[in-house]
Amino acid sequence: MTTAADAEIHLILKRDHQATTANVAHVFVDDVATLYSLCQAAGVRIIKGLADKDYGQRAFVFADRDGNRIDIGERLS
Template identity: 70%
Template sequence: MGSSPVCTITFGRVAPCLPVRDIRAAFAFYSGILGFQKVFENGDPVGFMVLKKDAAEIHLSQNRAHVATTVNVFHMFVSDIDAFHEICEAAGVRIIKALKDKDYGQRAFVLADPDGNRIDVGERRPA
């Protein structure tokens, strides 16, 4: 395979866009439990939001007919997986896969947001 012309192009941020049935309820979850802040919203009524926390960015898009999939919609790294897991458990967040050390050098778990969107959360561990 030859070299692609796209190899000379620098890519910027990539942010997952999550469909949610109730954008206000989703915002309450992502801001109140996970600590994200709204940096943009669009529509009247609001149908789209951009949320940020540190280097992480999530886009929420209202879709009242949304049905969650059984695959993870994105992976997010955190600096203290054990503390984050405790926060999620204390808040009653639905944990899909239990917190455990993985053979590929991460400690991770999978949670579901109120719309059933699955998020794989991990922390890289030294080898």
Template identity: 55%
Template sequence: MSASFALVRFAPTIPVSDVERSAAFYASVLGMDEVFRNGDPTGFVILERAGVELHLTLVPGHRGTTANVAHLMVHGVDALYGRCAELGVPIVKGIRDADFGLRTFVFADPDGNRVDVGEERA
């Protein structure tokens, strides 16, 4: 590498068909707070929790695919899995200990966007 540089911020942007609904979903499930919104009507929202950001962008008619749109590393994966179950969040892949060293599960947001959640196993 010829020049030195530092990464400062790199946040996933998830396409959603209803920004308000999706912002409320991620706030409820992940305990995130809205820190920015843009457009009239709103077409872009930034949510944040403890320095972790998620960007939501309006794409009318968007539907999720079978691909994961984000990978979220956490401490307390079992607690988050339980929260998702309590809130009726669609679980795409149940919680398991994967052979690549993570305890992991996959959930879907209201548009069917899949988020892979993991925690390093001790």
């Protein structure tokens, strides 16, 4: 299983940044349910709750502090 220490995402900070309503990053993980629980416990703003999607993923979307939407998913087998 990949741990949080195995990956990093860096987004550029821009003073006049305007967040979009589109997802700006899509990340696949090994255990999306655990990451979802950790995000909830940390008070992360969840945009779309954890759900199985018709395109073969279990996924959720959260917003970072600047409002950027990050899509987190796990392939369903």
